[in-house]
Amino acid sequence: MQQLLRSYLDQRVLFYTTRDTRRLEQINASTVQLQTGLWLAVQAPAVAQPTPVIALAVSGMNDVLNSQGYTQAAWWNRIPVEAWGLMGAIAICCTLLAGYNARRTEAKPISPGWF
Numbered sequence: 001m002q003q004l005l006r007s008y009l010d011q012r013v014l015f016y017t018t019r020d021t022r023r024l025e026q027i028n029a030s031t032v033q034l035q036t037g038l039w040l041a042v043q044a045p046a047v048a049q050p051t052p053v054i055a056l057a058v059s060g061m062n063d064v065l066n067s068q069g070y071t072q073a074a075w076w077n078r079i080p081v082e083a084w085g086l087m088g089a090i091a092i093c094c095t096l097l098a099g100y101n102a103r104r105t106e107a108k109p110i111s112p113g114w115f
Contacts, residue, residue, distance in 0.1 A: 001038075001042075004037050004038050005038070005064075008031070008034040008035070008038060008064075011027055011031045011034060012031065012068065012071075015027045016075070035065055038061055038064070038065065039061065039065065042057055042058050042061040045057075
């Protein structure tokens with residue numbers, strides 16, 4: 001089980017550090033095989049002897065396998081670099097316009113009957 005978990009972790013790290021499309025397909029295929037192996041390694045004892053400790057192990061393995069989906073969703077749903085650049089440009093322009101407007105305004109005295 002430990003060896004499968006180490007291999008699974010290595011494949012997950014490789015997935016996020018590799019840019020080659022063909023290599024990513026190989027990593028995905030290997031990850032699916034490892035996930036199947038991990039689930040089968042936990043499923044057999046759970047069916048044979050359903051105890052609370054084994055149920056906890058099954059729940060933990062389920063969380064490990066679900067984390068790939070959560071991580072993948074977070075990876076895909078991040079803000080693009082172009083959007084960050086646009087927000088930065090808008091912030092700079094707003095700051096420049098506010099500074100330009102502040103320079104042009106003069107201090108006006110408050111008249112006593114104004115309020």
